[in-house]
Amino acid sequence: MDEARKLKIAAAAEALTYVRNGMRLGIGTGSTAEEFVRLLAEEVKDGLEIVGVPTSERTAALCRELGVPLTTLDETPHLDLTIDGADEVDASLRLIKGGGGALLREKIVAAASDSMIVIADQSKVVDPLGRFPLPIEVNQFGLGATLRAIEAAAAKCGLAGPLNLRQKDGAPFVTDGGHYIVDASFGRIPDPETLSNALFAIPGVVEHGLFIGLAQAAIIAGTDGIRTMKRP
Numbered sequence: 001m002d003e004a005r006k007l008k009i010a011a012a013a014e015a016l017t018y019v020r021n022g023m024r025l026g027i028g029t030g031s032t033a034e035e036f037v038r039l040l041a042e043e044v045k046d047g048l049e050i051v052g053v054p055t056s057e058r059t060a061a062l063c064r065e066l067g068v069p070l071t072t073l074d075e076t077p078h079l080d081l082t083i084d085g086a087d088e089v090d091a092s093l094r095l096i097k098g099g100g101g102a103l104l105r106e107k108i109v110a111a112a113s114d115s116m117i118v119i120a121d122q123s124k125v126v127d128p129l130g131r132f133p134l135p136i137e138v139n140q141f142g143l144g145a146t147l148r149a150i151e152a153a154a155a156k157c158g159l160a161g162p163l164n165l166r167q168k169d170g171a172p173f174v175t176d177g178g179h180y181i182v183d184a185s186f187g188r189i190p191d192p193e194t195l196s197n198a199l200f201a202i203p204g205v206v207e208h209g210l211f212i213g214l215a216q217a218a219i220i221a222g223t224d225g226i227r228t229m230k231r232p
């Protein structure tokens with residue numbers, strides 16, 4: 001097994017120690033979250049009783065395949081804990097998410113949870129955010145106008161950079177919610193809160209990948225072991 005996968009499994013295993021019998025869990029998306037699902041499924045086989053709300057169709061399919069019981073936010077609107085990966089984490093536990101295109105459901109699920117724990121390897125810890133292009137989920141209608149508005153909003157925040165419409169198999173990538181993703185390469189984002197507010201003011205923006213004030217802890221796996229970052 002390669003070193004990167006070992007780190008993902010180590011972070012996921014540590015996150016599992018926070019899961020208690022009877023919990024209602026939000027279950028994230030991505031390769032690290034999938035390691036968590038695999039470990040969780042083993043515990044479920046051994047008698048752990050939980051229900052999970054998956055943050056994507058991809059995660060839902062893996063949970064079903066491995067026998068992790070699922071529910072929905074309609075049946076179970078309040079969750080105890082969400083475990084999810086991230087593309088970037090800063091020292092204040094602000095995140096960039098959405099590399100897997102699931103940011104909208106991920107944010108809805110995290111916001112419905114008493115707490116969110118991020119699982120990641122050391123390479124995801126940055127200062128400041130912005131090395132990873134910021135995913136912005138947009139309505140398909142009016143794409144051209146929305147792109148212009150994103151550029152203008154970014155400029156007001158002193159940011160600029162290419163906006164790329166995410167592609168898959170030669171066509172625009174479509175999210176589980178039926179939207180497009182624009183990957184914004186702004187570079188360093190010194191004030192994520194201001195950028196977040198500016199993006200939310202654009203009608204065609206459905207959601208963006210800045211997760212602010214949602215994660216309580218981040219379990220970070222490095223070659224020298226595991227450390228847990230807490231929100232200051």
Ligand SMILES: O=C(CO)[C@H](O)[C@H](O)COP(=O)(O)O
Nearest residue numbers: 030031032085098099100102
């Ligand atoms: O936000 C996400 C999906 O939308 C993922 O959590 C993020 O992309 C990290 O993925 P990975 O664990 O594969 O690096």
